[in-house]
Amino acid sequence: MARITMREAISQALWEEMERDPDVFIMGEEVGVWGGSYAVTKGFYDHFGGERVRDTPISEATIVGAAIGAALTGLRPVAEIMTINFAFSAFEHIVNQAAKLHYMFAGQMMVPLVIRTVSGGGRQLAATHSQTPDVIFAHFPGLKVVAPGTPADAKGLLKSAIRSDDPVLFIESATLYQLRGEVDETENLIPIGKSKIQRQGKDVTIITYSKMLETSLKAADQLAQGGIEAEVVDLRTLRPLDMGPVLESFKKTNRAVIVEEGWRSYGVGAEVASRIYEEAFDYVDAPIQRVAQKEVPLPYNRTLEQLALPQMEDIIKSVREVL
Amino acid sequence: MARITMREAISQALWEEMERDPDVFIMGEEVGVWGGSYAVTKGFYDHFGGERVRDTPISEATIVGAAIGAALTGLRPVAEIMTINFAFSAFEHIVNQAAKLHYMFAGQMMVPLVIRTVSGGGRQLAATHSQTPDVIFAHFPGLKVVAPGTPADAKGLLKSAIRSDDPVLFIESATLYQLRGEVDETENLIPIGKSKIQRQGKDVTIITYSKMLETSLKAADQLAQGGIEAEVVDLRTLRPLDMGPVLESFKKTNRAVIVEEGWRSYGVGAEVASRIYEEAFDYVDAPIQRVAQKEVPLPYNRTLEQLALPQMEDIIKSVREVL
Amino acid sequence: MEKNEYLELFHQMILIRLVEEQASILYQQGKIGGFLHLYIGQEAVSTGIISVRRSEDRVITAYRDHGVAINCGIPAKVVMSELLGKATGASEGRGGSMHMADVKQNFWGGHAIVGAHLPLAAGMALSDRYKGRDAVTICMFGDGATNIGYFHEALNLSKVWNLSVLWICENNRYGMGTAVERASAVSEIRQKAEGYCIPNDCVDGMDVMKVRQATQNALETVRKDKSPFFLEVETYRFRGHSMGDPERYRTPEEVKRWQNDEDPLGIYHKYLVDNQICTAEELDGLEKATNHEVQEAVQFAESSPEPAAEDLFKYIYMQPE
């Protein structure tokens, strides 16, 4: 076991997979000479060369589109879209091409593609650059959407994503790269589509993913001091959504708070809450609470931005309300 | 009162607004010489001329982007995106530009823009052309999303949308253009953001919108023959979402089925169900049911396509389950 | 070129024509649904192009794909079955008219979002370059497609990365009802290639021999330079854009003129007879045989089973959970 950062974990996964399989390559803006705008691919260009670490023009649609073409014809591209906000410029190719070719041509084509991107606010980048629209990508069957919250999960899930024969949108958090966690040196492939209990508890179930896992765990520690033991379930994958551990935990605690960084309306929490009500109705002791971003385009000003983003205090408050 | 089709109602709204205000104009693919790929703007080109009914190149992003620029500088464009599937190619400009400029520049700019588009499946157009992804657009604050289900609402809401100073995504249904309904000749502006009870009932509340309103009303008639009186609430607007009439009805029936044409996961039903549980928890007598599209890219084959789309029978079945 | 090769070109062109005419009938009978974009009038384009591609050369096109599908070797009955949405169709009834493909034949479809397949083509050529395969990706698209951003990004990338793509624009004068000059800054589409310094050419698309020659030259250039080439093919769509096109954007006279003076089948027929490559009788015989082939295709399609209801969820993922 080594204690490494999220950045290192993701970087290791990419490095190891590229060493393992010559068909794995990286393409995207500033992934090469620059070393990745979040320094995730630092050193890759010098080691693997420009053929396998390809700097692209600013052409999001074609970064994804060309990666699809490469995936269709035998390669395993890891396409990087600098931030998920720019994925809007590649939206057609992500949800309408990558997600549908396998089905539409009756299995003749497969798209073993990973699209790495970065979601989340809190860095004062203003409205167009600070979004957490993960949920809208998870709406499309044919696409797999992964969003880890710990270094170990990030490494294990990214490796699985690269080896998967289906298109995977791999969402990283802009404010988690420095997060440290235990990652075992021995290879550990974590299956896509499995939620995980990240903290044991008996009083209430907090369901979350990505950045908000960190915040939720902090909230749980706080609550513990007040004698409240929260169980924290990490979705890890938004599609396919694994409700197993969520329901298991909920049937034990009968109370839930769902936490996400993105906007509340039509967000991840809505689906998870609905599924709990549908599949564990008789276990519900209190209205399930949703903690999410206030419904406003994120402003640049730090105070306003933090006011709009979900905070640990919001989680604690919601937990107290469901108890 | 005249009994006209959805197509006529939308066409009338456009025609009357263009007659009323010279700053209103239409731009999009095939809106002019062709008369609109759904024949909604038939005759407009000859009457209003090519300056006000502008055929564009196949450039979705720029159809919306240029319309935004025109809206910022004093015009009231009605931009047509032939189908909502092609709106993916304009996604950046719809959710990241139109929806944010007013906020990001602190009110200096306003975007009085209407984007008309067509959603829905059932026409054997296969996976890339048959989607109902309305929900993903409704996720973004700053945008208003309207999706009427009757000719009267379509006409009244489109007129309000054109006069609104905010960007409005106006979603029509590919299979509703022939639907007939009463529309009064006298001008009737229907406010955006108001749900409406379209059928009175006491036993169960069916919440729906757009195409599924028609299907839900049929289901309600069927149920009535079995002595079950369903109240049907039409959301009409997805953002801002008006829960008033929904909650009012639910508090009376204590049972709800939410019906949408799109995919279930992370769909409209999830949000509406969550809101009901949050705001009327003590009134819930049975788990709220969601009727939606099966989670598959829509196939071309008619039998398979219909199998994937929500049917009247599914609604009836769900209603019986909540009773 | 051997006589049988000449005849095979004629066979493919007439086969496309007859399959399309049959399809339009079946559409009116309600046996084909969705959109149906007929290739009638453009048969010489794909027939000429595909006739000179090597098996390792990849082919990808837009939704007006029946002709390309047949030229690439998808049997008429398999095309017809797909049009009828049958399990025996090219895409087992999932794709329909706009989404035919046969990956074994290196034909990658059949794509319905205008211009969206151009970036895919660049990526396919990237694979071949990456793997050191000496193959060309032939990417076909319409004049209207050259106005969408995907076109720009894909052509730029192909040049920056020196990808072996042969970009082929089928300029049939209209994108739906919009004439080229009403939608494109340049009416000579090849001019757009200048913006990327991509070498280019233009050819008469109604003469299969000319298309064949121009494609051969273009393919050689791509293989030699190991970088993209742009070929504009001037052609014309004899039928509406899809079924039920009001055709307000052009006069019946205009269409008539093209059908009379520029029918690719007539032009090639004349070429074959004038050059005494074969007799009119031989061609009549070939046409009859082809007609029979098409009737069989229709029977096959009509008698084929629908995809099984329980297979609705098949093919969503390679690894479902």
Place this chain on the structure above:
Amino acid sequence: MEKNEYLELFHQMILIRLVEEQASILYQQGKIGGFLHLYIGQEAVSTGIISVRRSEDRVITAYRDHGVAINCGIPAKVVMSELLGKATGASEGRGGSMHMADVKQNFWGGHAIVGAHLPLAAGMALSDRYKGRDAVTICMFGDGATNIGYFHEALNLSKVWNLSVLWICENNRYGMGTAVERASAVSEIRQKAEGYCIPNDCVDGMDVMKVRQATQNALETVRKDKSPFFLEVETYRFRGHSMGDPERYRTPEEVKRWQNDEDPLGIYHKYLVDNQICTAEELDGLEKATNHEVQEAVQFAESSPEPAAEDLFKYIYMQPE
């Protein structure tokens, strides 16, 4: 041109330079957050361009917008306040460095999604054409922006509809860390205009007088032809792309050379003195005064209030429900 006009140009250029140097200090102090894209080295570009635009001519640019903002008449203190996220800022603290605008001055911002503002510019020009206003929309963007689809669609539309847009590409040799020739099929960006038959020109962007002249000519052509024009401006970014740029993509020597030989301030300073338009002493005095102006701007910004918390939901809609 009057002496005071010459001096005003110098004043604007030095003001931009000093505001940005201050900004980089405040950024290091953590008083400015988010991204900060400095314009240092490119001052002559926007200063020359804006100096010849009429008040009815609209201006829109990308996120590297402080210079344009100042040239368009946003006071330094209002720019500085926006950088600090204050209620007195150009966008009342909502937009930050990348989103400055002053609609009253016909400056439409400050846009952070690369290339996404080009279609907006086409639409603004459409308004003016629709209303019969004789105005030009000046749209500025970087070399990297010419590779995204929005560029292609917007330029094509501007030509098809004969819109009065002056497209200006600030070619500063890099898009983040990617050199033009590594991302663009053509290194002479103006070549891209040929694909749309849009008349074009190229000018040295380090010499404000040349930029001014080239812009004047370009604007005249647009007004005369009532159709778009493309101007490439060759310039160089002296600082990193944004704060914290590792700058692995270029050598310190390269940067040094440009700073020594091509500093737009030095070049214009020499021009003014050599042509005896004014003395070095006058310019020193002007610089001191400007320095003072910037200090005041910082004080103003620092002492300005933050936007009120209760205003978080202000400006989402013109008509909330």
